[in-house]
Amino acid sequence: MIVYGSSMSPFVRKVLAFAAEKDIELETRPLGLGSDDPEFRQASPFGKIPALRDGDFGISDSTAIIAYLDALKPEPELIPAEPKARARTIWYEEFGDTILAACGTKMFFNRVVAPRFLKRDGDLAAADKAERDELPPILDYIEKVLPESGWLVEDRLTLADIAVASPFANFRHLGLDLGLERRPKLAAFIDRMLERPSFKSWIERETAFLARAA
Structure with missing residues (x-):
C-alpha cells in the first residue's frame, strides 16, 4: 500500500x-x-x-x-467498539483535524511552508493571531479533558490520542512556547505520544529535513 x-x-x-x-x-x-x-x-x-x-x-x-x-486489520482495537467511547474517539479525531490542526496550519504554513518551500512571504499576522488568540483555549481544553491516566478514551491508546498528538509535532518544529508548565497533563501527553516509535522516527526525519531546508 x-x-x-x-x-x-x-x-x-x-x-x-x-x-x-x-x-x-x-x-x-x-x-x-x-x-x-x-x-x-x-x-x-x-x-x-x-x-x-x-x-x-x-x-x-x-x-x-x-x-x-x-x-x-481490526486488531489492536484503536477505534473502540463501545458506543460512547467510539463517539468520543471520533470527536477527538475531528477536533484534532478541524480545530487543533487547523489552528496549527495558520502558523506552520505562514512561518515555514510559504517562505522555505514556496519562496514567498507568509501571512505572519495571521500566524501570530492564531498563536496568541486561538491556540491557548484549545490547549486549555485538552488539559481539562485529559484523564489522569493520560489517555483520552478508555484509559488506553486509541485513535483519539494519535489524532490529537499529531499536530503537536508541527508545534515542536515551530519551537512554540505552549505554556506546558501550566498544563502538566498536556505536557506529559505530548511527551508520551511523540516519543512512541510510531511518531518518533517520522519526527526525526522531519527535523532533519527542515534543518536542511533552512
Whole structure:
C-alpha cells in the first residue's frame, strides 16, 4: 500500500502513526504542492493529501484512509467498539483535524511552508493571531479533558490520542512556547505520544529535513 504525501502534514502523520500502531506496512511517496502525478490524482481527484493506493483501490482523506486500514486489520482495537467511547474517539479525531490542526496550519504554513518551500512571504499576522488568540483555549481544553491516566478514551491508546498528538509535532518544529508548565497533563501527553516509535522516527526525519531546508 502506498500513501501519498509528506509526514510534515499532521494528517499524513496521523495515518502513518495509526498504521504503525496496527503494524501495517505502508510505502510513502512525498509529493510537491499541487502535484499532477496521475496515480496520486486517481486516488485524490482534488489533489488533497494524504491519499492511499492499495492495488486498484484508491482513496483520499485521512479519516477515510484510517477507516479502511482499521477494517483491514481490526486488531489492536484503536477505534473502540463501545458506543460512547467510539463517539468520543471520533470527536477527538475531528477536533484534532478541524480545530487543533487547523489552528496549527495558520502558523506552520505562514512561518515555514510559504517562505522555505514556496519562496514567498507568509501571512505572519495571521500566524501570530492564531498563536496568541486561538491556540491557548484549545490547549486549555485538552488539559481539562485529559484523564489522569493520560489517555483520552478508555484509559488506553486509541485513535483519539494519535489524532490529537499529531499536530503537536508541527508545534515542536515551530519551537512554540505552549505554556506546558501550566498544563502538566498536556505536557506529559505530548511527551508520551511523540516519543512512541510510531511518531518518533517520522519526527526525526522531519527535523532533519527542515534543518536542511533552512
